[in-house]
Amino acid sequence: MFKARNLLPTLAFALLITQSSHASAAPKVPNRIISLSPSATEDLFAIGAGKQVIAVDDLSNYPKSAPVTKLSAFNPNVEALAKYKPDLVVIQSTATKADSVIKQLKNLKIQVFVERTPNNLSEAYDEISQIGTLTGKQKQAATLITSMKKSIAQSIAQGRLQKSANFFHELDNTLYSATSNTFIGKVYADFNLTNIADAASTADDGGYPQLQNEYIIKSDPQFIFLSDGEYGENSKTVSSRPGWAGISAVSSNKIIALPADIPSRWGPRLINFYQFISTALTTK
Numbered sequence: 609m610f611k612a613r614n615l616l617p618t619l620a621f622a623l624l625i626t627q628s629s630h631a632s633a634a635p636k637v638p639n640r641i642i643s644l645s646p647s648a649t650e651d652l653f654a655i656g657a658g659k660q661v662i663a664v665d666d667l668s669n670y671p672k673s674a675p676v677t678k679l680s681a682f683n684p685n686v687e688a689l690a691k692y693k694p695d696l697v698v699i700q701s702t703a704t705k706a707d708s709v710i711k712q713l714k715n716l717k718i719q720v721f722v723e724r725t726p727n728n729l730s731e732a733y734d735e736i737s738q739i740g741t742l743t744g745k746q747k748q749a750a751t752l753i754t755s756m757k758k759s760i761a762q763s764i765a766q767g768r769l770q771k772s773a774n775f776f777h778e779l780d781n782t783l784y785s786a787t788s789n790t791f792i793g794k795v796y797a798d799f800n801l802t803n804i805a806d807a808a809s810t811a812d813d814g815g816y817p818q819l820q821n822e823y824i825i826k827s828d829p830q831f832i833f834l835s836d837g838e839y840g841e842n843s844k845t846v847s848s849r850p851g852w853a854g855i856s857a858v859s860s861n862k863i864i865a866l867p868a869d870i871p872s873r874w875g876p877r878l879i880n881f882y883q884f885i886s887t888a889l890t891t892k
Contacts, residue, residue, distance in 0.1 A: 638696035650875035657743035759879040767886025775831040790815040837865030
């Protein structure tokens with residue numbers, strides 16, 4: 609990934625925008641930013657660029673001071689975006705018809721920074737650094753990254769298992785999960801946890817396979833992490849599933865409901881995700 613930490617803000621912004629392959633050089637640091645990504649929104653506010661943000665998507669619920677709108681990150685509407693007269697739009701590469709939206713924004717002379725889901729911590733830090741460069745907040749971004757690295761290292765040191773244990777990360781109650789090839793999966797791997805979803809993954813699932821009930825029972829995970837706790841899943845609902853009572857995680861009460869949003873975001877609150885898992889592993 610391109611790094612331009614030591615360049616002047618204006619030049620760095622131009623280079624970063626150009627490297628996305630979707631926009632041309634910009635003349636100045638942006639002051640009217642629209643973020644169509646909850647993770648990018650958290651990055652922007654964490655490095656002190658919140659005042660430059662004029663609007664965020666409808667899922668950007670943190671921090672509370674973020675100017676939440678009805679704009680959609682998943683299905684961006686160019687006309688709705690243009691009404692805000694932004695000088696930069698942060699858009700996710702996985703958004704519906706992303707290439708078309710980006711092209712239309714360019715035609716309107718609106719600069720675009722394309723956010724791509726990171727595969728690991730290093731890429732998450734790169735995004736924070738790039739956003740810092742884009743907004744003229746390089747020092748603040750570097751400080752944030754240093755702080756995150758320290759906090760995450762402490763959480764791993766405190767919670768990493770000496771002997772590996774297998775686990776199941778539940779995305780929803782239809783039993784979709786995330787493998788070790790995903791960003792979420794790599795977080796668990798840092799704690800010496802073995803992912804039961806890995807063996808069930810195929811080339812077509814993108815790292816998010818749907819597991820079968822029988823497969824989970826046979827795999828006998830020692831820990832179950834629920835990212836759907838906010839939708840009603842908990843120890844009681846899990847233990848009542850047919851055949852699940854004998855699963856090690858269920859019989860030993862090692863079913864952990866994860867905090868809402870945090871597992872799916874790769875911004876500054878990654879430290880909360882690591883701290884939560886560390887605490888769960890040392891107290892369960």
